[in-house]
Amino acid sequence: MTQKPDRSAEDIGxxxxxxxxxxxxxxxxxxxxxxxxxxxxxxxxxxxxxxxxLGLWLDRVAPQTFSWTIALLLGGVVLGALIAWNWIGKEGDGR
Known part of the structure; x- marks a missing residue:
């Protein structure tokens, strides 16, 4: 009869x-x-x-021919998109 070699140490490793x-x-x-x-x-x-x-406040305090609310809403979306883009770029580099 031949014995099988003990593989338990190899399996554990x-x-x-x-x-x-x-x-x-x-x-x-x-x-x-x-x-x-x-x-x-x-x-x-x-x-x-x-x-x-901020736009709502400016519309009351300093009215103009344009809407501060709409202008700053669009500015906030653009700023937020740039922040998100930058954050995604930093996260992508870390992987």
Missing amino acids: QRARRMKAARDDPGPSPLRGIGTFGMIGWSIAVPTVGGVF
């Missing part, structure tokens, strides 16, 4: 290497994607709403 690799590089997470969408949404929403409130 292989499992340990797989566990370490999984711990070092966890891979994509659905929660990370949800967090990214939330961050992008807030980075666009906050400047937009801030622009609207």
Whole structure:
């Protein structure tokens, strides 16, 4: 009768290497994607709403032939989009 070599030490070593690799590089997470969408949404929403409130105040205090509210709403959207773009660019470099 021939005996099989004891592979338990090799199996333990292989499992340990797989566990370490999984711990070092966890891979994509659905929660990370949800967090990214939330961050992008807030980075666009906050400047937009801030622009609207500032525009409403300016329309009462310093009326012009144009609407401060609409102008600052558009400015807030553009500013928020630039912030979101910059944030996505920084996140993309980190991977």
